[in-house]
Amino acid sequence: GENVEQHPSTLSVQEGDSAVIKCTYSDSASNYFPWYKQELGKRPQLIIDIRSNVGEKKDQRIAVTLNKTAKHFSLHITETQPEDSAVYFCAAGLGTASKLTFGTGTRLQVTL
Amino acid sequence: NAGVTQTPKFQVLKTGQSMTLQCAQDMNHEYMSWYRQDPGMGLRLIHYSVGAGITDQGEVPNGYNVSRSTTEDFPLRLLSAAPSQTSVYFCASSFRAGSLYQETQYFGPGTRLLVL
Numbered sequence: 001g002e003n004v005e006q007h008p009s010t011l012s013v014q015e016g017d018s019a020v021i022k023c024t025y026s027d028s029a030s031n032y033f034p035w036y037k038q039e040l041g042k043r044p045q046l047i048i049d050i051r052s053n054v055g056e057k058k059d060q061r062i063a064v065t066l067n068k069t070a071k072h073f074s075l076h077i078t079e080t081q082p083e084d085s086a087v088y089f090c091a092a093g094l095g096t097a098s099k100l101t102f103g104t105g106t107r108l109q110v111t112l
Numbered sequence: 113n114a115g116v117t118q119t120p121k122f123q124v125l126k127t128g129q130s131m132t133l134q135c136a137q138d139m140n141h142e143y144m145s146w147y148r149q150d151p152g153m154g155l156r157l158i159h160y161s162v163g164a165g166i167t168d169q170g171e172v173p174n175g176y177n178v179s180r181s182t183t184e185d186f187p188l189r190l191l192s193a194a195p196s197q198t199s200v201y202f203c204a205s206s207f208r209a210g211s212l213y214q215e216t217q218y219f220g221p222g223t224r225l226l227v228l
Binding site: 001006032034042043044045046049089091098099100101102103104105 | 143144145147152153154155156157160161162168170171202204206215216217218219220221222
């Protein structure tokens with residue numbers, strides 16, 4: 001089955017700096033790669049996703065890049081703010097969002 | 113719309129007891145899933161369904177049963193609870209829109225389960 005590895009497990013940045021979280025996947029057939037943000041005690045919420053027919057997608061301060069050849073994808077957050085502090089999960093799926101394999105999460109802390 | 117709802121919010125069970133975690137969605141979504149979340153391990157798929165009457169196993173199905181008799185409901189049954197099933201359980205639903213299979217998954221608020 002699919003295996004998703006996520007790094008780093010914790011990341012501390014200063015407000016205004018950029019943050020990058022990286023994930024690799026094992027199944028070359030996977031074609032759907034969402035990123036979720038989870039605040040303490042809350043449910044995961046989708047922040048951005050990308051499909052294998054595109055290499056990059058951007059939504060305001062958040063961007064995701066995908067390298068299908070290397071089987072890795074990354075989340076980029078620019079101009080970080082304290083409210084960006086949360087746990088971020090990457091995931092990979094084949095054709096559907098209903099069957100996802102998640103990474104182990106990255107705890108991002110944005111300090112003032 | 114209420115979105116995805118889960119009950120109960122918190123439950124304590126004794127080893128060997130059985131119970132059903134309820135999940136419902138009012139968005140007419142075809143796809144529903146159950147995940148468990150344990151510290152340091154992310155979310156792991158237990159079971160999923162691509163429509164009423166259709167279910168399949170995920171990564172960690174042992175000890176759990178599901179059924180999908182309606183589009184709205186997707187209950188998760190613990191047959192004989194074990195301490196290893198102590199976790200936070202999330203239900204999720206998703207839909208496809210358009211020919212490019214644009215699909216977004218929405219999570220419920222979760223059920224925190226403690227098995228003693």
